[in-house]
Amino acid sequence: MKSEARDLPPLIGAGGRVKLPGSKSISNRVLLLAALAEGQAEITGLLDSDDTRVMLAALQALGIAVRREGETAHVQGGAGRFPAAQADLFMGNAGTAIRPLTAALALLGGDYALHGVPRMHERPIGDLVDALRQFGCEIRYTGQEGYPPLHIGASHFRLNGDVAVRGDVSSQFLTALLLALPLKASDHDIAIAVQGELISKPYIEITLNLLRRFGVQVRRTGWERFVIPAGSGLRSPGRIAVEGDASSASYFLAAGVLGQWHGKGAPVRVEGVGRDSIQGDVAFARVLEDLGAQVRWGDDFIETDGLQAGLTALRGGDIDCLAIPDAAMTLAMTALFADAPTTLTAIGSWRVKETDRIHAMATELTKLGAKVESGPDWLRVHPLPAVQWRSAAIATYDDHRMAMCFSLASFGHADIRILDPGCVAKTYPGYFDDFARIARPVPVIAIDGPTASGKGSIATAVAEALGFVCLDSGVLYRLTAWEALQQGVPLDDSDALTRLAADLPVTFAAGGIVLNGHVFDAAQLRTEAVGQAASTIAAIPSVREALFALQRSFRRAPGLVADGRDMGTVVFPDAPLKVFLTASAHSRAERRYKQLISQGIPAILADVFAELELRDARDTQRDVAALKPAPDAQLLDSTDLSLEQTVEAVLALWRQSV
Numbered sequence: 001m002k003s004e005a006r007d008l009p010p011l012i013g014a015g016g017r018v019k020l021p022g023s024k025s026i027s028n029r030v031l032l033l034a035a036l037a038e039g040q041a042e043i044t045g046l047l048d049s050d051d052t053r054v055m056l057a058a059l060q061a062l063g064i065a066v067r068r069e070g071e072t073a074h075v076q077g078g079a080g081r082f083p084a085a086q087a088d089l090f091m092g093n094a095g096t097a098i099r100p101l102t103a104a105l106a107l108l109g110g111d112y113a114l115h116g117v118p119r120m121h122e123r124p125i126g127d128l129v130d131a132l133r134q135f136g137c138e139i140r141y142t143g144q145e146g147y148p149p150l151h152i153g154a155s156h157f158r159l160n161g162d163v164a165v166r167g168d169v170s171s172q173f174l175t176a177l178l179l180a181l182p183l184k185a186s187d188h189d190i191a192i193a194v195q196g197e198l199i200s201k202p203y204i205e206i207t208l209n210l211l212r213r214f215g216v217q218v219r220r221t222g223w224e225r226f227v228i229p230a231g232s233g234l235r236s237p238g239r240i241a242v243e244g245d246a247s248s249a250s251y252f253l254a255a256g257v258l259g260q261w262h263g264k265g266a267p268v269r270v271e272g273v274g275r276d277s278i279q280g281d282v283a284f285a286r287v288l289e290d291l292g293a294q295v296r297w298g299d300d301f302i303e304t305d306g307l308q309a310g311l312t313a314l315r316g317g318d319i320d321c322l323a324i325p326d327a328a329m330t331l332a333m334t335a336l337f338a339d340a341p342t343t344l345t346a347i348g349s350w351r352v353k354e355t356d357r358i359h360a361m362a363t364e365l366t367k368l369g370a371k372v373e374s375g376p377d378w379l380r381v382h383p384l385p386a387v388q389w390r391s392a393a394i395a396t397y398d399d400h401r402m403a404m405c406f407s408l409a410s411f412g413h414a415d416i417r418i419l420d421p422g423c424v425a426k427t428y429p430g431y432f433d434d435f436a437r438i439a440r441p442v443p444v445i446a447i448d449g450p451t452a453s454g455k456g457s458i459a460t461a462v463a464e465a466l467g468f469v470c471l472d473s474g475v476l477y478r479l480t481a482w483e484a485l486q487q488g489v490p491l492d493d494s495d496a497l498t499r500l501a502a503d504l505p506v507t508f509a510a511g512g513i514v515l516n517g518h519v520f521d522a523a524q525l526r527t528e529a530v531g532q533a534a535s536t537i538a539a540i541p542s543v544r545e546a547l548f549a550l551q552r553s554f555r556r557a558p559g560l561v562a563d564g565r566d567m568g569t570v571v572f573p574d575a576p577l578k579v580f581l582t583a584s585a586h587s588r589a590e591r592r593y594k595q596l597i598s599q600g601i602p603a604i605l606a607d608v609f610a611e612l613e614l615r616d617a618r619d620t621q622r623d624v625a626a627l628k629p630a631p632d633a634q635l636l637d638s639t640d641l642s643l644e645q646t647v648e649a650v651l652a653l654w655r656q657s658v
C-alpha cells in the first residue's frame, strides 16, 4: 500500500552510525551469476527491496532453487541453463533485472515474456536488443519498438566477429552482455566493441569484479573492447558477501556535512562500504571532500564530519558526474548549501532513469525557492539563502532517489513533506527510519493545558530563558475568531471559517502580530467573547487542518516552545518534551479574574469561573484534537506553584530530557 506523505521536521544537526543495506547493483548481479553458475552459492548481506525481489521471483519462475533467510540467500546454480523453457516474467521497474535477464534468456533461447510497470515500458532497451540480434537471438518488441515489453524466442547462436553495443545511453547494456556471454564462450573468445563514450564506467568495474569472483577473467582494451576468453564458464565461489550500497550512503554522508552548521552535529558514519569498495559511487565521498567536507575513510566505513577547517560552506563549481550518476543526485541537494552555483555535467542518463531526473530535480528544487537551470545533460543549482527557503510538498515521481535526496532539504529553513515516501522500497525500505535515527530535529517544548493554567506565561518565560522561538497557538484560533466576528461570519459556517483560517493574513514580527499589514493590538484577542468564539471554531476539523502548516512553520532553530491544546498530541507529536500544565479550576478562575482586572477589563469572579468551566468542557469533549495529555507528557500541577516556580519546573524537565 502506498503511504501518502511523510512530514520531516526541520533539522538542527545529525550524528550517528548507519549500517547500510546491501548494494542493489551487486545484489542483482550476484543473484543472476549464482543462478547461471555451476554449484551452490551462499550470498550474505543481500539487499531486500522491490528490485531484488523482482530478480528473485524471476529466477524462481525460471526454475532456479533459491532459499532466502533474511539477508542470506542460498542459490543452487543452473550450470549454464534455466530449468524452465517458458515463463512470463514481471520485471517491475528494475533495470538491473530486466537487462541482464534479457541477455541471458535471449542467448539461451526459449519462450519468455518480459514486462514491467508503465515506466519500465518507457525505458529504452533497443541498444541491447540490437546487440543480441547480432548473435542470432530472437527478440520481439510486443509493445513499442525499442522498449519493453519483449518476447524472447529460440536462440540460433552464431558468432560473427566483434559484437557492437552502444555505451553512451546506459552502461547496463554492456553489463548485461558481460554477465550473460560466458554462457556461450566455452569454445570461442567473444569480443564486444563499445560504440560511443561509455558512461558509468565504475558500474562496469563492479561487473568485471564480480565476474572474476565467478571465475571469468574478462580482458579489456581501454573502455572500448572487452573479450570473454574461450573456455570461460561461471563457477560459484561458494560464499559471497554483498557490500553496503554506496549510492544509498550518499544521503548520510551529505547529512554528516550539512548537519554541522548549527554546531549541533556529530560525525555520521556509514558502515558496509570503505576505502576498498568495488562500487564507483564511493567516489561521491571524494567529491564531497573536494567541495570542502571533512571525510574519514576506514576499511569498512566512511564518515563525514562537517566542513574542513576554515570553511563556512561547501564550495560550488562544475562537477563532471559521468562516473557517479546516481550519487550525483545528492550533489544537487548539497548545492543548495554551497557558497556558489554548482553545475552537474554529463548527467544525460538521468533522463532515462526511474523518471526524467533532470526535470524532476529541477521542478522540486524550484518549489523550495531555489534557482535552477538545466539543459539536455546538465543541471545548475544556485545556493539558497536562509530567508528564501519555502516549505513544500515534494513529489517523488515513483523514484526512490528523489524521495531520499529531498530528505536532505530538512536541513534547510522550511517544512518538508515527502509525497509517496513508500517509493524508497525500490532499494531501501527502511530509509526514513534510518534517516530519523541520525537526524537531530529542531527541538520543541510542547506545553498544553486548560485555559488559564499558565501556558502562555510559562511558554514565554521558558522560550526567553532558552533563546527559543515561541508559539502561542491559541492566538491563531483567536485571530481567526476575531476576523470571523469582524466580518460577521457565522460561527457554524465551517467552509467560510476554514477559508478565513487558511488565508489568515498574519505575520509575526519580533513577537508582535501584524494583521493585514498593520500592527495588531493583541489585547483585542483576550476578551472572553473572542475566547469563547475561538473555542467554538477550534472544534471544526477543517479549521484545525488549515492552521496546521502555519503552526509547524514556527519550528525553527535553535528551538521552539509551543503552547496550546494539541501541541504535544497533534502538531508536534515528536516533541522531545511535552508538558501538560494544570491547576485547579478554582485557582485558574482566580488567576484569570486578577489578570482581567489588572488589564482594566471589568470582571466578576463567579462569571469567570462559569465561563472557564464551559470552555474546559468544550475543549476536552470535542471530536478532534481534544484537550488531553499526550501519553508521553509530563503532568505539572501549578496550583500551589508561583509563576517563577512553574517556569523553573519546566526548565528542570528540559534539562533532564536533553
Ligand SMILES: Nc1ncnc2c1ncn2[C@@H]1O[C@H](COP(=O)(O)OP(=O)(O)O)[C@@H](O)[C@H]1O
Pocket (backbone or CB within 6 Å): 449, 450, 451, 452, 453, 454, 455, 456, 457, 458, 591, 592, 594, 595, 638, 641, 642, 643, 644, 646
Ligand atoms: N503558576 C502560577 N501561579 C500564579 N499565577 C499564574 C501562574 N501561572 C500563570 N499565572 C497567571 O495566570 C494568568 C493566566 O495565565 P496565562 O499564561 O494567560 O494562561 P493560559 O495561557 O494557560 O490561558 C496570568 O495572569 C498569569 O500571570
Ligand SMILES: Nc1ccn([C@H]2C[C@H](O)[C@@H](COP(=O)(O)OP(=O)(O)O)O2)c(=O)n1
Pocket (backbone or CB within 6 Å): 450, 451, 452, 453, 456, 473, 474, 475, 477, 478, 531, 534, 535, 538, 539, 563, 564, 565, 566, 567, 615, 619
Ligand atoms: N492549540 C490550540 C490552542 C487553542 N485552541 C482553542 C481552544 C481555546 O479555548 C481557544 C483559545 O486558546 P488560548 O490558548 O488562547 O486560550 P487560553 O489562553 O487558554 O484561555 O482556542 C485549540 O483548540 N488548540
